[in-house]
Amino acid sequence: LLVSAGAPVMGHVGLTPQSELVMGLRVQGRGEAADALLADALAVQEAGAFAVVLEAVPADLAERVSKELVIPTIGIGAGAGCDAQVLVWTDMAGLTPGKPLTFVKRYADLRSVLGEATKAYVDDVREGRFPGPEHSFD
Known part of the structure; x- marks a missing residue:
């Protein structure tokens, strides 16, 4: 219906938010489920999707x-x-708390950097160092 209306559609098979709620974070398509996952991906293609995410x-x-x-x-x-490849940017940048999922590679630890920046800002405001004259208009 969406494709026939001209809307571009990208499919998503494997781990989806719906399957995560039911089964938790589990690898999808192992064993006998492999053929079903392939069939789902083929159905997405047949429905007119321009691409499909495999998660x-x-x-x-x-x-x-x-x-x-x-x-x-x-x-x-x-x-x-x-x-192609994709990662959730908050996972990749180290903003997500806790141990990352197996397939996530963290390229930075922005959670710590942002925490330190926030603490420095709060300290500057409390101590009267911010805003200073250089951050104000005449």
Whole structure:
């Protein structure tokens, strides 16, 4: 319906918010579920999606799906065999608290940096160092 109305659609198979609520954070498409996941990805393509996200899928299955589909696959926790890769930027930048998911690589620790900056700001305001004359208008 959306595609026929002219709306671009990107599909999403594997770990989805819905499956996470029901089953928790689990790898999707292992064992007998692999064929069902491939069928879902093919159905997304047949429905007219321009691409499909494969999330938390075994690398060999993601590569198989990528070879079967004509549309691009975008992997998140799906190995290097997808056509493209994505990470949630708050995870990648180290803003998400706690231990990152297995498929997340943290490239920075912005949570600590922002925490330190906030503490410095609060201290400056409390001590009267901010705002100073250079931060005010005449």
